[in-house]
Amino acid sequence: MDADLLKILSEELREIRIMSAETKRLADAAQKTADAAQKTADAAQKTADAAQKTADAAMKQANACWSKAESAWELVIMTRNQVQEDLRKVKLPWWRKLLDAA
Secondary structure (H helix, E strand, O other): OOHHHHHHHHHHHHHHHHHHHHHHHHHHHHHHHHHHHHHHHHHHHHHHHHHHHHHHHHHHHHHHHHHHHHHHHHHHHHHHHHHHHHHHHHHOOHHHHHHHHO
8 A cells, every 4th residue: 555545544544533532422421411311300200299199188188178068068957957947846836836746
């Protein structure tokens, strides 16, 4: 081989080594970025899971409160009905009360 051809080949080889090193550096940087993104996604998932647990607990508490409110309303209705019945009995004439008691 003549010297010019060897010089060209060595120049090409040097450029290939430089490009290879640059490509590896970029690949490493991309991998670090991907790893950081994965850590961020994992942290976001943990936060979302914690928020879901909190929401589930709040929903259970809300359901329990709703059930208690329904029970309280039923008690109000029953009390109202009982009061109305007692008032109806109080308004009856005395002789009717005696007949109803018998």
